[in-house]
Amino acid sequence: MQIIDGSVTVSKGFSANGVACGIKKRKKDMALVVSEVQCSFAGSFTTNLVKAAPVLWDQKLVASQDHVKAIVINSGNANACTAEQGLKDTEATAAYAGSVLGCKAEEVLVCSTGVIGVPLPMDKVKEGIELCSKELSTSREASGEAALAICTTDTFKKEVAVSVQIEGRTVHIGGMAKGSGMIHPNMATMLSFITTDAAIGKQTLQALLGSSIVDTYNMISVDGDTSTNDTVLVLANGMSGTTMLGPDHPEWETFTQAFLYVHTELAKAIVRDGEGAGKFLEVKVTGAKDKQTAQTLARSVITSNLVKTAFFGSDANWGRILCAMGYSGADFNPSALNLSFSSAKGTIQVVENGVPLAFDEHLAKGILMEREITTLAQLKDGNGEGTAWGCDLSYEYVRINGDYRS
Incomplete structure (x- = not known):
């Protein structure tokens, strides 16, 4: 395994961007992560009984869809405890992003983080999606902008990337996360997004994510609070060109160790940025x-x-x-x-x-x-x-x- 600079755009075929669209008073607040091709995907979500509208949308997609192409993330507004309007706004966000990106609403995962109980300003959300989509890039700078756009009380962006050799080909895994408060075992007020150009089936990826969370995000705590919006999403588009990876593949362990490393480092970065933390x-x-x-x-x-x-x-x-x-x-x-x-x-x-x-x-x-x-x-x-x-x-x-x- 080689540790490399970058995050979600290190994986072949993934682009990203982050912009300011006015959801927050200042700073970036809208991000997109997009794959050139359809991806298998996996997700894990908050154990809080009170779940934000985007969590419910993403859970539905994980249960019903085989592939997705994009993730849209806003900060500054959690779209949580917003009743039926929150669900409509989440679906509208996915539909608008899909129309801009040329895919179905059901191929767009949605995440939000920020203040609870306030309806999404949909005019600003749509403007942000439009702005983001115009300057999507595979560059290191673009992934950094996306990592900044998902932050709330974070004091630094959280990114990690690695590469491994599988079948003589370079396979990448990159991730970005946000979180510094309301962090507690069994997920936290945290969002984490992982991309990989490995070829992995959806069920295999979901099982791998589940086992990784047990030793990473579920082993961190800042303040004992568990959020309404906690989400970890993984997208795998297979563009590295390897054959399908799984437990029977001779180099599966190489990939899983790298995958675990990415989640571990993101989880630890969240704790290092705990609100007001000195140690x-x-x-x-x-x-x-x-x-x-x-x-x-x-x-x-x-x-x-x-x-x-x-x-x-x-x-x-x-x-x-x-x-x-x-x-x-x-x-x-x-x-x-x-x-x-x-x-x-x-x-x-x-x-x-x-x-x-x-x-x-x-x-x-x-x-x-x-x-x-x-x-x-x-x-x-x-x-x-x-x-x-x-x-x-x-x-x-x-x-x-x-x-x-x-």
Whole structure:
């Protein structure tokens, strides 16, 4: 696998663009991602019972359509909790994009992110689609514009791209994402879009996406809130020229590892950009009785507000970590726990076999003052391992979300 510069336009046959059409007061707010040819596709969506209109539209397409050609994304307005009008506006968005791009409405996926409960300004949406379509490009710059256009409170665009060799041909996977708040396991206020020029059937792609999400987007948390609009979409157009990939293909593992890498890096980028976050936190659990147990324990720690605030204060308050593991609902033996913190400043162990260790508070403070910190919880119940990612909880998070609509 080779890490390369770019995102959704690195895959052969994909173009993109991002423009400002006035949905937001300032900044870009409309993006298109378009394939030259029909694509197989897969999607995963929020577990929130309250689902935005574009989520319902995309879910319908995933259930009923074999191919799509484009994704239209607006930021600044979530088109969520907008009742029947929201559904009509989503369908109208797809229909208008289809008419501009020369395809059916059912070949256009739609995503929205932003303020909840406000109807879409359809005149601006249509204007944005028109502007975007006129300057679609396969260039690196175009993918960057699209990545900027999908942002809301994000402080930087989130992009990743890789290439792998399959059957002697270069296969690309590129992605862009948005998200910095309302991020919680089982999807978050996040959107993620992946393109690949690999040839993969729809069912195979859906299964691959489902398995990848378990270890990536479902293992991140910023604030414990799950959004109405969370969506991950993958488009595969087969233009690399390889034969159909699947579990029986001799180089399937090469592709799946690259695919997982793209999702992992996008998920981690979302956490690094957590609203008001100053620290990137990684929690590793090893020695659990199985993977599910390890992941449950890791998620419980990373989502604890008491743990997050302790890291914000660079306080080695390990009792909060043990407490979060204890109420996770997962079964483990706390008397066999080893617990340590590490960062660029070193490593310090604070618990051994469930017993607190006397440790250098000054050294611990220095380790926890770094921007990237790993907590390692070692158990002796089995071979299960799980890793979760999150961030600290700061004063700035409250400020950002206190005036979000303004």
